[in-house]
Amino acid sequence: MRTLSYREAVIEALAGEMRRDPSVVLMGEDIGAAGGVFRQTAGLFDEFGAARVIDTPISEAGAFGIAVGASMCGLRPVFEVMFGDFITLVMDPLVNQAAKLSYMSAGGFSAPLVLRTTMGVGSNLGPQHSQSLHAWACHVPGLKVALPASPADAKGLFASAIRDPNPVVIFEDRMLYTLRGPVPEGEHLVPLGSAALRRAGRDATVVATGRMVAHALDAADRLAGEGLEIEVIDPRSLVPLDLEALVASVRRTHRVLVVDGGARRYGAAAEIAAELAESAFDWLDAPVRRLAAEDVPIPISRTLEPLVQPDAARIAAAVHALVAG
Amino acid sequence: MDAEQGWRFLETMLLMRRFEEAVGTLGARGAFPGHYHLYIGQEATGAGAFSVLREQDRIATTHRNHGHVLARGADPGAALAEILGREGGLNRGRGGTIHLCAPDLGFVSTSGIVGSVVGLAAGAAFACKGRGDGGIGVALFGDGALEEGIPFEAMNIAALWKLPLLLLCENNSADAWGMAKGGYPALVHAANDLRAIPGALGIPAIRVEGIDPFAVCDAVATAAARCRAGEGPVFIEAMTRRWAGSAPLWPELATGITDLGMATGETPIPEGPHAEWFARNDPVLRLARLVLAQGGDSAARLRALDAAVCARIGAAERFALASPLPDPATATDFTFA
Known part of the structure; x- marks a missing residue:
């Protein structure tokens, strides 16, 4: 299969959907002729216009x-917030409006839109x-979330x-924008709510989100050299969460570490850990x-x-502690 | 004055008034939970504005929405049932008074976060512009909405993109609770004329007497035509009268059930704190006096109109009270489309 960078893959998805559906529009800062500050919309302005x-x-x-x-009036906007930090500024239309429209109107409305934004450390x-x-x-009930x-x-x-x-x-x-990997040509849909098994293993499960998946796979390579085979699972979307696939992995390995790049306190890792503790307790060693x-x-x-977020070395150390426990 | 147009306005305004008198009465006896806001005193603005809006127009409004939704043709029974949180409500009891909404009537949303309305309506205007069917986005909001940030941003973008956006600000701040008395429009704006805010962005801004449905109708028709012609947004500030019952959160029917005898002269205007309201500021009584001045059978016609409206509201109330509360088993339904 041909390979693309992550950035090129996103652009291919946007272009494909815009060709398929004329109601799809992109909105954001510097995404037009400039092509995005991270080149994450490069070429789209030339094809689809202002x-x-x-x-x-x-x-x-x-x-x-x-x-x-606009999403309530027939358009399907993909709205870009340049840095995830700036979602603080869109909280009202996101949380009080978009997320609640379906419920408040008993299904009379919805807001079919995508808010894309960036995250992460390292720059x-x-x-x-x-x-x-x-x-x-x-x-926030009413929002779906994918990483x-x-x-x-x-x-x-x-x-x-x-x-x-x-x-x-x-x-x-x-x-991840420069990360390369195989990408199917033509229409390619990954349903929200389906986790992916990135690597099979018997000694422990590592559930990892976003960039933490790459770190976990690095850690898995290192651990394999030390005789430990870990399973790496990527939930891909956090809402909905494919808990079934996560539990199935825990039933195979009996030990689980959840790795997430967000702040630990009340974070995504805490939620997934709590779900697993409730649903997979009987299989946990x-x-x-x-x-x-x-x-x-x-x-x-x-x-x-570099000290703030988990990396491969810290994941490997945490797995050692997990299997020793 | 076009007398027949006056009667049409009066019918809409009486429908709003009798509806909200029912809401206030039900609220006072605890028939529904939560707080609510009434449109009493602003009916002429809604009646005038909605008389010129078209089917393809898309409207966003606020917590003070009852009059708007009724003026657009929502069923009063379903609207009242929604306020009562019943399954027969416009939104099956999920939204309530603050979020009365009727997608099929062209409302895009009804937001209790007041400034947000302007952003949503600008989005509707953006979609309307793309559709090219002459539809416009309409934002209905109070003066308070201009204290938030989203209206500034959305008005700037609407002006920049020449969006067909009609901004109708119902300024009901005169004598508002917590405000300085006698100042214009409120202590909370550094601008002492709200039109200066859109004006700074090059958006034409006009002021209209909100108690006069004819004046509002003319202003909105002119503004809407400009929007439909692709000339960008227009801002209208309708100066409405503050009604004594507009207490924050829990209004009370301070001026009682409207007695149209005060328009015909059959009921003397009582002395006291509300004399000015009855004599001059109540838009319903004011318009009733105007149509009565046509003479002829207008007094009988007024009584018949009111009786018909009251009968409609009575039926709406019976429908709403008979409508079941939502089944608890459905509490999580509709979270996602």
């Missing part, structure tokens, strides 16, 4: 409110440009999200463990930033 690849002012709340209103961008705030979106971890999933999850009748928030780790980011703002300094 009427469908729409630059907005630096007005996240107002512009996303417009996207929500020395500091506390206001490095957060991983996906757990916030997960906590693509591979180029193929980026394409497939974007296509599914755009076709979904609900608001879907997609968090893309900027450090050790307490569910989690590994997530430190509960601190993301520092800018090179000596500090």
Whole structure:
């Protein structure tokens, strides 16, 4: 299969959906002729023009409110918030409007839109440009949330999200944009709510989200050299969560570590760990463990930033502790 | 004055008034939970505005929405059932008074977060523009909405993109609770004329007497035509009268059940704190006096109209009270489409 970068895979999904469905429009800051500050919409303006690849002012709340209103009137906006940190600015149209429309109107309305934003550390961008705030979106009933971890999933999850009748928030780790991998040509859909088994193993399960999947696979390689075979599972979407696949893995390995790049306290790892503790208790030989980011703002300094999020070495160490327990 | 148009306005306004008198009465006796907001005093603005909106227009409104939804043609029984949280409500009892909404009537949403309405309506205007069927987005909001940030951002974008967006601000701040008395429009705006805010963005902004449905109708017709012609957004500030019962959160029918005898002269206007309301500020009594001035059989016609409206509201109330509460087993339904 041909390979694409994660960034190219997202662009291919957007282009494919825009060709298929004329109601799909892109909105965001510098996404038009500029092609996105991370080149994440490159080429789309040339093909689809200013009427469908729409630059907005630096007005996240107002512009996303417009996207929500437009989604109720026949359009399917893909709205980009440049940095995940800036979702603080779109909270009202996201949380109070889009997420609640279906429920408040007993299904009379929905907001079929995608909010795409970035996350993650590693670029020395500091506390206001490095957060991983996906757990916030997960906590709001009515929102679906996906964290693509591979180029193929980026394409497939974007296509599914755009076709979904609900608001879907997609968090893309900027450090994955250059990751290359095989991507199916033509239509490729990854349903929301289906986890992927990335690597089979017998000694422990590592449930990893977003970029943590790559770290977990690195850790698995190291651990294999030390005689430990771990299973790596990527939920791909956190809402809905494919709990069944996670539980099935725990039934095989009897030990589980949950790894997430967001802050540990009340985070996505905590939620998945709690679900597994409730649903897979009878098959567990050790307490569910989690590994997530430190509960601190993301520092800018090179000596500090790498300490904040889990990496392959810390995942491997946590697995050792898990199997020893 | 076009007398027949006056009667049509009066019918809409009486429908709103009798409906909300039912809401206030039911609220006072605890027939539904939660707080609510009444449109009493602003009926002329809604009646005038909705008389010119078209089927393809898309409307976003706020917590003070009862009059808007009725003016657009929602069934009063379903609207009242929604306020009562009943399964027979417009939204099957899931939204309630703050979120009365009727997608089939072109409402895109009804938000209790007041400024958000402007963003949603601008989005509707964006979609309407793309559709090219002459439809416009309409934002209905109060002066308070302009204290939030989203309207500034959305108005800027609407002006920049020349969106067909009609911004109808119902300024009901005169004598509002918590405000300085006698100042315009409120202590909370550094701008002492709300039209200056859209005006700074190049959005034409006009003020209209909100107690006069004819004036509102003319202003909205002119503004809507401009929007439909692709000339961008227009802002209308309708100055409405503050009604004494508009207490924050839990209104009370401070001026009682409207007695149209005060328009015909059969009932003397009582002395006291509400004399000014009855004599001049109540838009329903004011319009009733205007149609009565046509003479002829207008007094009998007014009585017949009111009786018909009251009968409709009585039926709506019976429907709403008879409608079942939602089945607890459905509590999580509709979270996702």
